[in-house]
Each structure stands twice: as structure tokens, then as C-alpha cells.
Amino acid sequence: MQKELLAFIEKFDSVVQPLTKESSLAYWNASISGNEEDWKKSEELTIELTKVFANKEDFAVLKRIKESGTITDEVLKRQLDVLYNAYLGNQVDTTLLNSVISLQTEIEQKYSNFRVDVNGKKITDNEVEDILKTSTNSSELKQVWEGHKAIGPVVALDIISLVKKRNEIASQLGFNNYHEMSLKLSEQDPREISKLFDELDQLTRDSFAGLKSEIDMFLAKRDHVNRDELMPWHYQNRFFQEPPAIYSIDLDKYYNDQDIEALTKDYYTSIGLDINEMLANSDLYEKPGKNQHAYCIDIDNLGDVRVLCNIKSNQNWMGTMLHEFGHANYDKYIDHQLPFTLRNPAHTFTTEAIAMFFGRMSSNAGFLVDMKLAETTDAGKVAAESFKVLRLEQLTFSRWAQVMYRFEKALYENPDQDMNTLWWDLVEKYQMIKHPVNRNEPDWASKIHIATSPCYYHNYLLGELLASQFNHYIAATILKSEDFRQDYYGRKEVGEYLKENVFKPGARYSWNEMIERATSEQLTARYYAEQFVN
Numbered sequence: 001m002q003k004e005l006l007a008f009i010e011k012f013d014s015v016v017q018p019l020t021k022e023s024s025l026a027y028w029n030a031s032i033s034g035n036e037e038d039w040k041k042s043e044e045l046t047i048e049l050t051k052v053f054a055n056k057e058d059f060a061v062l063k064r065i066k067e068s069g070t071i072t073d074e075v076l077k078r079q080l081d082v083l084y085n086a087y088l089g090n091q092v093d094t095t096l097l098n099s100v101i102s103l104q105t106e107i108e109q110k111y112s113n114f115r116v117d118v119n120g121k122k123i124t125d126n127e128v129e130d131i132l133k134t135s136t137n138s139s140e141l142k143q144v145w146e147g148h149k150a151i152g153p154v155v156a157l158d159i160i161s162l163v164k165k166r167n168e169i170a171s172q173l174g175f176n177n178y179h180e181m182s183l184k185l186s187e188q189d190p191r192e193i194s195k196l197f198d199e200l201d202q203l204t205r206d207s208f209a210g211l212k213s214e215i216d217m218f219l220a221k222r223d224h225v226n227r228d229e230l231m232p233w234h235y236q237n238r239f240f241q242e243p244p245a246i247y248s249i250d251l252d253k254y255y256n257d258q259d260i261e262a263l264t265k266d267y268y269t270s271i272g273l274d275i276n277e278m279l280a281n282s283d284l285y286e287k288p289g290k291n292q293h294a295y296c297i298d299i300d301n302l303g304d305v306r307v308l309c310n311i312k313s314n315q316n317w318m319g320t321m322l323h324e325f326g327h328a329n330y331d332k333y334i335d336h337q338l339p340f341t342l343r344n345p346a347h348t349f350t351t352e353a354i355a356m357f358f359g360r361m362s363s364n365a366g367f368l369v370d371m372k373l374a375e376t377t378d379a380g381k382v383a384a385e386s387f388k389v390l391r392l393e394q395l396t397f398s399r400w401a402q403v404m405y406r407f408e409k410a411l412y413e414n415p416d417q418d419m420n421t422l423w424w425d426l427v428e429k430y431q432m433i434k435h436p437v438n439r440n441e442p443d444w445a446s447k448i449h450i451a452t453s454p455c456y457y458h459n460y461l462l463g464e465l466l467a468s469q470f471n472h473y474i475a476a477t478i479l480k481s482e483d484f485r486q487d488y489y490g491r492k493e494v495g496e497y498l499k500e501n502v503f504k505p506g507a508r509y510s511w512n513e514m515i516e517r518a519t520s521e522q523l524t525a526r527y528y529a530e531q532f533v534n
């Protein structure tokens with residue numbers, strides 16, 4: 001069996017390694033040029049790669065070896081597990097799979113064609129967010145908020161059919177529902193994830209209630225309403241996933257006219273993470289036709305790592321550059337001696353955690369001083385203010401993520417229940433905002449992720465938890481300090497610790513084993529609470 005598995009892996013690597021590289025390069029080129037030919041090439045290579053994992057004979061071989069239980073070598077067993085999961089998710093009846101893809105595409109098109117209608121005038125999502133942030137007129141806010149929710153009835157029934165089709169896929173593969181399948185195939189036990197979310201709910205509830213009351217006081221005054229009249233449209237965001245701007249600090253002024261690329265390089269060099277070659281291979285500034293967002297891509301799993309950004313001199317892009325080069329360092333320092341299948345981060349949320357850990361520095365007062373962006377005399381004031389903003393953002397997001405996780409779980413467990421009521425029950429419970437009286441609309445369907453990035457949202461919150469756990473461990477154990485708000489500038493021990501304990505192992509261990517080896521305990525919500533809950 002061991003010999004057969006080794007032969008399988010050798011053949012797999014010889015096909016998938018070059019194909020992955022070609023496909024990554026094609027995607028990189030397409031997202032920079034934006035031209036149709038490049039996109040077509042990228043799409044073709046993605047399909048070719050997917051076909052490898054859909055192969056039924058190959059899966060049968062893996063299944064037979066796995067079920068025999070005869071593989072004892074740990075690294076080999078780990079490769080078998082990773083390969084098995086990657087193939088399993090693609091062992092579905094092609095007709096069913098294609099009907100899911102086409103229904104999802106149809107729904108996506110409905111979202112992208114939808115424009116909010118305000119008194120016969122069509123406005124974009126950006127304009128919706130602008131009005132929600134700047135208007136203080138309750139009836140205008142209500143109208144725009146309701147206008148945005150009007151996408152719900154357009155897509156809700158389609159989403160329910162899509163959910164049922166996804167559940168059929170899950171059932172064909174032997175799972176209870178698609179939510180359970182998605183989590184289990186990425187090595188997450190739904191019971192453990194729910195336990196973490198419960199733990200975090202308990203830890204954040206009172207502190208969030210306190211902040212929520214500050215928010216309500218601020219908004220009631222601002223919008224000239226009584227506190228008990230505050231409705232979902234008063235919270236300056238379509239979903240209340242980001243907090244209203246209740247504090248007056250402006251961090252952009254510190255980054256005005258600054259060279260964000262040079263600051264990123266200076267910072268990472270100071271902690272012993274060399275990003276020079278990756279910077280040279282990256283594409284960091286705006287171009288016509290280029291993807292307007294930001295991402296990091298590992299081209300060959302052998303050190304060719306690149307970042308795409310569209311840098312402007314402001315706090316947002318400083319945070320984004322630190323975030324993306326967090327991902328980049330993780331990829332770069334994965335041990336190249338590991339088998340190809342294991343030359344990836346332990347999980348998508350573990351690389352997200354590293355990116356978030358560094359991204360948070362852009363609002364860190366120590367960072368502003370060490371990077372010579374703010375005067376030391378300013379630091380105390382900035383520290384208190386910017387930390388308040390970060391805490392408000394974190395707690396608001398964490399309560400919103402609770403709604404998303406619990407809603408999706410219930411949706412796949414029973415798509416025939418009253419989803420409209422369930423959504424508002426969760427929003428009231430976790431975000432503490434009011435269900436508008438007599439409103440019975442599919443407001444949940446206005447969140448595109450439910451349709452297009454199913455059962456993934458919880459990973460953002462797990463990333464935040466782990467970022468705080470790393471932060472605690474590094475301060476307390478590596479630096480023997482009780483200061484948990486450091487920026488770590490100049491501390492080469494920090495880079496060294498991350499390289500050795502987090503980056504180098506790649507996917508050699510399952511994510512919780514890696515975390516336990518690196519921080520002496522499994523993933524916990526405790527340090528997130530320690531950092532952001534008083």
C-alpha cells in the first residue's frame with residue numbers, strides 16, 4: 001500500500017505541480033492586464049486542474065489505501081488525508097455539479113445587475129454606503145436601507161434551491177448537509193467551531209452591550225431620535241458589520257505623502273522577514289484594466305510569491321500592504337523540503353491570522369512612532385484613541401460573524417424553516433439591533449456571501465482569534481513582556497519565531513496541531529477577549 005501511495009503521489013505531483021504553476025501565472029497575468037484572452041486562459045487552466053480532482057479511478061485508489069489503515073508513516077499519512085479531502089469534494093455527479101454552478105452564476109448576475117432604487121433614481125452600493133454614513137435624516141436612511149434590502153425577494157427562492165442542491169451534493173458524498181461537509185472537508189469539526197463561537201459570545205456579550213449603548217447614545221443625538229427609536233438603518237452600514245464612526249480620530253493624516261511600499265519593507269526587514277525579492281516581483285500600483293483589490297499568490301510553492309495592490313498613501317493601504325505581505329511571508333518561508341501537497345499554510349484561516357496580526361499594526365501607536373510617522377509626544381493620545389477604534393471594529397465584526405455562522409448552519413440543516421424570522425432573531429440576539437415591526441422580508445438574502453461564498457465566513461473570525469493568540473504568545477513567552485499592544489518593530493525574535501513555528505511546518509500538521517505546537521494550546525477565544533474586551 002505504501003509503495004502504491006508513493007507512486008500515486010509521484011504521478012500526482014508530476015501533473016499538478018506544473019499545472020498549478022501555469023494556472024497561478026495565468027491568473028496573475030489576467031488580473032493585471034484585465035484582457036479577455038488572459039482571463040480565458042486562466043479559466044481553462046482552472047477547469048483542467050479541477051478535472052484532476054474529479055477523476056473517479058484516482059479517488060478509488062486513494063479511498064482503498066485510506067480505508068486499509070496501513071499507512072503509518074506520519075508525513076505520508078498526512079499527505080493521504082490532504083489528497084483524500086481534496087478529491088472527495090469533487091466526486092459528485094457532473095450533472096448536479098453543473099446545475100449548481102449555473103444556478104450560482106445566475107444568482108451572481110442578479111446581484112451584480114441589481115441597483116438600489118430611490119424615488120426612481122438608481123444608485124450603486126457605494127452610494128448606499130455613503131448615504132448611510134452621512135445622512136442624518138431618518139426617513140431618507142430608511143428608504144435607502146429598504147431599497148438595498150429589495151434584492152432579497154429577487155434572489156431568496158433561488159438561494160433556497162441552491163442550498164437544497166448543495167445539500168444533495170453533500171448527501172451523495174455521505175454528509176448530513178452541505179455546511180457539515182464544507183467544514184469537515186477543510187478539517188473543521190462543526191461541534192468544535194460552534195463551541196468556539198459560544199465561548200466567544202459569552203466573552204464579548206457584556207462588553208459589546210456597553211459599546212452598543214455608547215453607539216446608540218451617539219446615533220440618537222446625531223440623528224435626532226430617541227434611543228428606543230433607533231432602527232437598523234441608523235447604524236451607518238448595510239449590515240452593521242462595521243461600526244459607526246463614533247470616535248473622531250483621523251489616522252490617514254499620518255500616512256499622507258508617505259511611501260507605503262518603503263514602510264512595509266522597512267517594517268518586515270526590522271523583524272527579520274526579508275521581502276525584497278517578493279516586492280520586486282509584485283505589482284503594487286494602479287493600472288488601467290487591473291484588479292482594483294489586493295491579494296497575495298504563491299506561484300510555484302517554491303518561493304515565487306507575489307502581491308497585487310493598488311497603493312495610495314493612506315491608512316487603509318498601509319494595513320492592506322502589511323496584511324498581504326503577512327500572507328506572502330507565510331508562503332515564502334514554508335519548508336521547500338516538504339512534499340508538494342503539504343507546501344501550503346495549515347489552513348486558509350491560519351494564513352489569514354498572520355495577515356491580520358500584521359495588518360492591525362497600521363493603527364498601532366508604537367508602529368506610528370517607530371516608523372517615524374508620529375511624534376513620541378503624540379503617542380499616548382494616539383494609542384488610547386486608535387485602540388478604541390480597533391476594539392469597536394473587532395467587537396462589532398465579531399457579533400456580526402456570530403449571525404452569519406449561526407444562520408448558515410441553520411439554513412443548511414433545514415432550508416424549509418422560516419428563514420426571515422430566524423435572521424432577525426439572530427440579529428436581535430447577537431448584534432442587538434431591532435427587528436422593524438411587522439417586517440417579514442428575506443433580508444438575509446441581501447448578503448451575497450450566503451449565495452456565493454457558502455460556509456466560509458466563520459474563518460474570518462477564527463483568523464482574528466488566532467491573530468490575538470499569536471500576539472499573546474509572542475509578547476508573553478517570546479519577549480517575556482506583559483505589554484500586549486506592541487508593534488514588535490526591530491524584534492528579530494518575532495520573525496524567527498513565526499518562521500520556525502508557524503510558516504516552516506506548512507500543512508505538515510493539521511491546523512489545531514500546528515497551533516498547539518506553536519502556542520502550547522489549541523485555538524481559543526480567550527486571547528481575543530483579553531485583547532478587546534475590558
Ligand SMILES: [Zn+2]
Nearest residue numbers: 323327352355
Ligand atoms: Zn487575507
